[in-house]
Amino acid sequence: MTMLEGILLTIVTAATPLLFAALGELVAERAGVLNLGVEGMMAVGAVCGFAACNMTGMPLMGALAGIAAGMLAAGLFGVVALFFVANQNATGVALTLFGLGLSALIGDAFVGIPGVAVPRVNIPYLSDLPVVGRLVFGEDPFVYVAIALAIGVWWFLFKTRAGLILRSVGDNHNSAHALGFSVFRTRFLAVLFGGACAGLGGAYLSLVYTPQWTQAMTAGRGWIALALVVFASWLPGRLVIGALLFGAVSILQLHAQAIGVGIPSQFLSMLPYIVTIVALVLISRNRALLSVNTPACLGRPFVPDV
Amino acid sequence: MRKYLVAIGAIAIAAGAVSAANAADKVKACFVYTGPHNDGGWSQQHDEARLAVEKHFGDKVETAYVENVPEGPDAERAIERLARSGCNIIFTTSFGFMDPTLKVAAKFPKVKFEHDAGYKMAENVSIYNMRWYEGRYVQGQIAAKMSKTGVAGYIVSFPIPEVVMGIDAFMLGAQSVNPDFKVKIVWANTWFDPGKEADAAKALIDQGADIIVQHTDSPAAMQIAEERGLHAFGQSADMSKFGPKAHLASLIDNWTPYYIERVQAVLDGTWKSTDTWEGMKADFVLLQPLQNMPDDVKAMAEDTIKKIESGELQVFKGPITKQDGTIGIPAGTVADDKTLLGLNWYVKGIDDKLPQ
Incomplete structure (x- = not known):
């Protein structure tokens, strides 16, 4: 493997968990729900994914368990924030704290056990091509799922009637309600989808990225995913760019250090955040486009006046 | 009753x-x-x-x-x-x-x-x-013997004397075997982030390192070394489970002898306020299990450990030259504890700028 190939592969791996979690949150926010519990849902997904994979020996079971766990956690948020109309910000932060604590409790028995390796895709001839072989045809299966998910989310939001309803609920819940759409149902389903994606992103961490479980292994990736959604101005395409950019700068700063460029490492560690924010702000500077894409009812509770 | x-x-x-x-x-x-x-x-x-x-x-x-x-x-x-x-x-x-x-x-x-x-x-x-640096010195010797590329990758947390001491000791050990040995350093700026530690290990390996050393806490780097068919050292606890073929040895913290001694002192009523800084001699620092290495490398490591335990080998004994070529520790003197606990310079041969 050449160095360039190694770098590109590592960047894709670094971007994938962020992409999963951010895509889910994007759909939830498009429906008007701000769920700050991404980090907690990822943690729960990571531990349940690891546990299921460890007990069955099958990474697929791990992925499914991660999705299910994320959805359960999101369901809890949905009941509290949507059904009982509690403050979304507070409920989301509580979900993060709860998820981190719960995952530590569940994971107690799984600390210090190496995970099952997830095999990479291997297509004869194609995966052996120079440079692009491993990169395009030899990733782990999750990467292809993440790309398909990004395309699927874009298609759903902008090319289907259901997506249009979802966006209308996020833009003006009163009008959507008046037109006879169920705001609660749409939002609850969007939140569940967000949980499923965050759970899968978490499972990716404990199954593929670093096949192990350790408490707090999500290490703030849920918060990065949340920020990516905003800076990508709620557009799936930009989200992919943002996640890859963040992954690229995080990996390249490590390479810069290893080469010994002499720039303080503390500054290099900040770079992924700075570069991603600056880049996404620049591509989002079209104000008209930004206001069109920002869900106007984001974070606002909806109580139908019967 | x-x-x-x-x-x-x-x-x-x-x-x-x-x-x-x-x-x-x-x-x-x-x-x-x-x-x-x-x-x-x-x-x-x-x-x-x-x-x-x-x-x-x-x-x-x-x-x-x-x-x-x-x-x-x-x-x-x-x-x-x-x-x-x-x-x-x-x-x-x-x-x-x-x-x-x-x-x-x-x-x-x-x-x-x-x-x-x-x-x-x-x-x-x-x-x-x-005194973890004693173990780091032995790691350096093993790394220099085992490495084919002559380059080790070192993942570190924060630039505090404890960590710098470890890097210097590792390099001194490596240089005692191969004077041209290189160490590439990545500061993760965290003690614990498995993902970042794994990324750092991948970056170091992609740049030619074939031995990974870490001064961070998770076994993620060990798993990467295993996946890439290379070697690594574990940190704090025995990490051999995470790299059955990659694991050379773990630098293990063994607090048991100290804790037993101090509790015994309370039981006896002889407890006094003391300052204890011990290494391999007191079995505080263990480098175990030595594995996945040829017998001669293992014998060399065991021999060095014995010399450190007997006091025959002092890791920070002059002459030691600083990175910039000035004298760090003059010939014939051994760095005292105060110097070590405030250590803020690299030894010669390390290709990294120490963050201040």
Whole structure:
């Protein structure tokens, strides 16, 4: 493997968990729900994914368990924030704290056990091509799922009637309600989808990225995913760019250090955040486009006046 | 039953009369951890020593611990709660617990405190730490022998003397085998982030390193070395499970001998405030198990360990040249502890700029 190939592969791996979690949150926010519990849902997904994979020996079971766990956690948020109309910000932060604590409790028995390796895709001839072989045809299966998910989310939001309803609920819940759409149902389903994606992103961490479980292994990736959604101005395409950019700068700063460029490492560690924010702000500077894409009812509770 | 208790009391009093006046018949030893008790590294090693204390003393000792205590003011509450709950000796096991430990110690003069990795002492506060750099020197020798590319990748947390000491010792060990050995360094700026540690390991390997050393806490780098068919050293605890073929040795923190000695001192009534900094000789620092290496490399490592234990080999013995070519430690002198605890320079040959 050449160095360039190694770098590109590592960047894709670094971007994938962020992409999963951010895509889910994007759909939830498009429906008007701000769920700050991404980090907690990822943690729960990571531990349940690891546990299921460890007990069955099958990474697929791990992925499914991660999705299910994320959805359960999101369901809890949905009941509290949507059904009982509690403050979304507070409920989301509580979900993060709860998820981190719960995952530590569940994971107690799984600390210090190496995970099952997830095999990479291997297509004869194609995966052996120079440079692009491993990169395009030899990733782990999750990467292809993440790309398909990004395309699927874009298609759903902008090319289907259901997506249009979802966006209308996020833009003006009163009008959507008046037109006879169920705001609660749409939002609850969007939140569940967000949980499923965050759970899968978490499972990716404990199954593929670093096949192990350790408490707090999500290490703030849920918060990065949340920020990516905003800076990508709620557009799936930009989200992919943002996640890859963040992954690229995080990996390249490590390479810069290893080469010994002499720039303080503390500054290099900040770079992924700075570069991603600056880049996404620049591509989002079209104000008209930004206001069109920002869900106007984001974070606002909806109580139908019967 | 009552008679029995009285009899025990009488024996205890008699025993007390002949030994030290303030000997205790039962000790409650308490521990404060900064991470979870099963973090697979730093805090877990302290907890295993706690369990060893329980096993060693049986009924004579009761233990308790508080985990996940954040460093800083919050720690004061945790330590004070333990002091109030009747602990006789409290081990606070992280650098950031230093000031909280001293504050609580001033309020509870009868309780003995033991603070790990700090430098402030008091009448009832001892300090203790490990000379990990001795193990790092041996790692450097093994790395220089095992590496085909002549380059090791070193993942580090923060530029504090403890970490710099480790890098320097590793390089000195490597240079004693191969004067041209190279070390590539990546600062993760965290003690614990498995993803980032894995990324750092991948970056170092992609740049030609074939041995990975870490001064961060998770076994992620070990897993990457295993996946890429290379070698790595574990940190704090035995990480061989995470790299059955990659694992060369882990630098293990063995707090058991110290904890048993100190609890015994409380039992005997001979506890005094002390400053302990021990390494391989006292079995505090272990480099185990030596594996996945040819017999001659293993023999060399064992020989070096013996020389360090006997004092024949001093890691920081001059002449040692600094990175910039000036003299760090003059010929014929051995760096004293004060110099080491404030170490803020690289030895010659390290290709990295030390963050200040």
